[in-house]
Amino acid sequence: MCGIVGYVGGQQAAPLVLEGLTRLEHRGYDSAGVAVLGTSGIKIAKQKGRVRDLGGTLPKRFQGRTGIGHTRWATHGPANDVNAHPHTDAKGLVAVVHNGIIDNAAALRQQLTDDGLDLASDTDTEVIAHLVAGSEQDTLEGKLIDALGRIEGTYGVAVMHADFPDRIVVARNGSPLIIGVGEKEMHVASDLAALVRYTTTVAHLDDGEMATITAAGFTTFTADRSSTHKAATTVDIDPAAYDAGEHDSFMHKEMLEQPTVAARVLRGRLDERFGTAHLGGLNMGARETRAIKRVKILGCGSAYYVGQMGASLIEELARIPADAEAASEFRYRNPIIEPDTLYVAVSQSGETIDTLLAVQEIQRKGGRCVGLINVVGSAIARECDGGIYLHAGPEVAVASTKALTNMFLGFALLALQLGRVRDLSIADGKRLIAGLNALPGQIEEILAKEDELSEIAIGLAGAESLFFIGRVRGFPVAREGAQKFKEISYRHAEAYQTSELKHGPLALISDEVPTIAIVPNDELADRNVAAMHEIAARRGPLLAVTHEGVDFGELDAVRIDVPANEPELDPILLTIPLQLLAYHAARHLGHDIDKPRNLAKSVTVE
C-alpha cells in the first residue's frame, strides 16, 4: 500500500528519498514520485511504474536538501503519471504526499473548481495541496491545520512549501508516520523499513498528532497547537532483516526462518511444571481469564484464516465457544459486543485498517480486545488492552509465512492458558508443551523437502484452476493454502470443505483441475479418502498433504507426508508445504514473488 518518505538535512534529499522508497516497495504500489525543495523552489518527478525507473529519469539538477517521496497504490483514479504523488497547488509552491483516503474529496474538488482552480489529477490528495496553498495562515503548520480542518477521512500526510524551505510538516490520522532522528538531519516515513538504514532512534506519531521536522530536530503538536512533548526511542531492529541475502526473494528467506522464529515466540512463555503458558502481556489474572465465556477472533486475509485455526485450538483445549470472522465485515453488521467475550485482533502489521476499525468498534462498546501482533508499537498493538507479540521479526514479502506460523503458535499459547484455568488437565497441558517444543524441528524437516515440493509445484503451475479441500481442522489449512497459491501464482485456487464438495463444486472437477486435499491422520481420514475417490472417479488429479499413517489404498494420488505432532497442533505443519507449493509455482511462472500484482502488504485503506 502507499508509502511515504521524507528527508531534511545537509545532504541531497533525492537519492535518500529514492533509497527509502525502494525499502517500501514490498508494501505494493503502482507509481512513484519525489519532490525536492532547493534554491529554485520545488521540483517534482513522478511516474507510473517502479522506483528504479523513476530514479533513472531524474535530471542532474534535481537538487534540494529537503525532500519527500511516495509510492502510490491507486484508490482515486487510475495508476498514471499525473495521479502519482507528490501533488502540488496551481503555483507549484506546495508539495504533498498522502496515504489514506479523503472521504469528502468529491465535495472539496467541486468547491475548488467553483473557486476557479484547475485540478490536474483525479486524486483526493491534490485537494490538500490546494487547501494548504489557499490558507491565510502565516506558518506552514497553521496552513496544514487549516487544510486538515476541512478534510474528513484518513491520512498520513507530509507537506513541503517553497516559502518554508527548512521543514517538512506531517500529520497522522489513521495512517502511520514515524520520525527518524539522525545527526543534524531528520527522516520521516510511513514504515520503519525506510528508516532503519539511517537510524533506529524513532518517534511514532499518534492519530491526531502533527510534527514539524527540520535538520535540527522535531516538535510534535496537535491541531489546537498544544505540544505533545513526544520523545524519540530506540528500536531494536537489525537492518539485515530488510535484506534478502542469498535468497531470490524475501518470501523464501522468511519461509526458511520459520524454525527459528517459531522457537522465539515460545521462548519464556511455556511453564513445563504446570503444563501451561505465561502470557503476561494479556494483562489478565486467572479470575478474569476464567470469566471468559466466548472468544471472537478478528483478522483479514491470512490472519483471518489462521484465526480460524486459532478458534479450533481454543474450542478444543479450553472448551470455550470460539470463532473467527473477517474484520473487514465485522464492523458493518453492528456487532453485539458482550462483556464476557474475549475479542482477539490478529495482524502481522498491526496496521490493517479493517482490523483496527474492528478493534475500535469493540472498544467503543466497552469490549475487551487483545492483540496477536507482530509489529511492536503498531497502531493495533497500541489500541488493544493487552496482547501477545509474535516476535517473527520484520516480514517483508506480501505473502505472510513466518508471521502466520507465529500467529498459530500465539493462539496455541492462548488456548493453553485459557484451557489450564478450566478443564484442561496438567497432563494434557504437558502433552501440548512437548508438541510445541517439537514444532520448530518438524518445520525444519518439511522445509528440507523443498526440492520434492518444487517439482510438484511445477506440475501444478500449469493448471488454470485448483481446489484446496479440508475438513474441520483441515479446512482453514485449505483456505490458507488456496490464498497463498492465488496471491502469488495468480491461478484460480478455491478452498472448499471436503464434505461440501459433492454439493456443488464436484461439477467443476476434470482432468484439468487438480485438487490438493488436506488429510491429517485423524478420525476423519477415512471420510477424506472417500471424498478423494469421488474426485478420482471424475479424473481429477489429486495431491494429498497428509501423515504417514494414512492409507490411500488404490487411489492415484501424489502424497506429501508431513511429520505428525499432537492433533491440535498439526494444522500449522500441514500449512508449511502449501507455502512452498505456492512459492515454487509462482517462481516457475516467473512472477514477482514478493510484490504480487494489485496486492499490498499492509492494507491501510478500507
Ligand code: G6P
Ligand atoms: C493484506 C495482505 C495479506 C494479509 C492481510 C492482513 O491483504 O495481502 O497477505 O494476510 O493484509 O495483514 P495483517 O498485517 O493484518 O496480518
